Amino acid sequence: MTTPASPDRNQQRNHLRRTLRKARRNLTTAQQQAAARGLYRQLAQHPLFRRARHISLYLPVDGEIDPRLLLREAQRRGKRTYLPVLSAWPRTKMVFQRVKPGEKLRPNRFSIAEPFVRPARQRVIWALDLVLMPLVGFDENGGRLGMGGGFYDRSLAYRSRRAKWQKPVLLGLAHECQKVERLDQARWDIAMQGTVSDQGWYLAQP
Numbered sequence: 001m002t003t004p005a006s007p008d009r010n011q012q013r014n015h016l017r018r019t020l021r022k023a024r025r026n027l028t029t030a031q032q033q034a035a036a037r038g039l040y041r042q043l044a045q046h047p048l049f050r051r052a053r054h055i056s057l058y059l060p061v062d063g064e065i066d067p068r069l070l071l072r073e074a075q076r077r078g079k080r081t082y083l084p085v086l087s088a089w090p091r092t093k094m095v096f097q098r099v100k101p102g103e104k105l106r107p108n109r110f111s112i113a114e115p116f117v118r119p120a121r122q123r124v125i126w127a128l129d130l131v132l133m134p135l136v137g138f139d140e141n142g143g144r145l146g147m148g149g150g151f152y153d154r155s156l157a158y159r160s161r162r163a164k165w166q167k168p169v170l171l172g173l174a175h176e177c178q179k180v181e182r183l184d185q186a187r188w189d190i191a192m193q194g195t196v197s198d199q200g201w202y203l204a205q206p
Contacts, residue, residue, distance in 0.1 A: 002058075012184075013148075017145060017148065019206075020137045020180075024063035024064065024195070033173055036068070038198030039067060039070070039173060040069040043132075044069075044073055048169055048171070052079065052169075053079055053131070054079070054127065054130075056084065056096050057071050057083065061111070065173050075100070081099055085097045085114045086110075093154070094154070096124075097115050103134075104116070126158065128168040129167060130169050131169070132171055133172050133173065134146075134147075134172075134173065135173070137139070137178050138192075139179070139183045139202075142195075143189070144183070144189065144190075144192055144195075145183055152190065152200065156170070171195065173195070175198065176199045176200075179202070196200060
């Protein structure tokens, strides 16, 4: 049985979430564009990205670092790229659907662009090679603070039931200003293998 988080802990996480979201939103357009180029340089030639055939990314909102250069590069190289799609029911579920160059998208209930639902193009998350995840905050130990909806944690909950797993590799993407010294992780939080910012890699210790 999972013990609910204490009110104080929730308040601290919510305060940190507001602070970090404000920091990334305050970045100028020029800073965002430079960060996107820096992120591309960090990842585009890395073996994890080069070897992956099935890659999930995201479309940025709310000041998130922009991975669209990587999305286009992956498609140029013939990789299969996926975006998260929220389910109509249950509303807490998220699936991963292949997206092709130039494909039309629509806003979901959070005004985030996503593909029109096509079940035949969807792939279970454990069959992906690399998942590049948005986040609000991160630390050097693989800790991730998300927006609070829990969509990625629920999608990855199977990991807590498997003694050994290989896929997918989970990497958070972030601006350097989103790094914190340490994140207090809940029992249901899924740790990442690391985070990549526009300035460097932060790989968690095994």
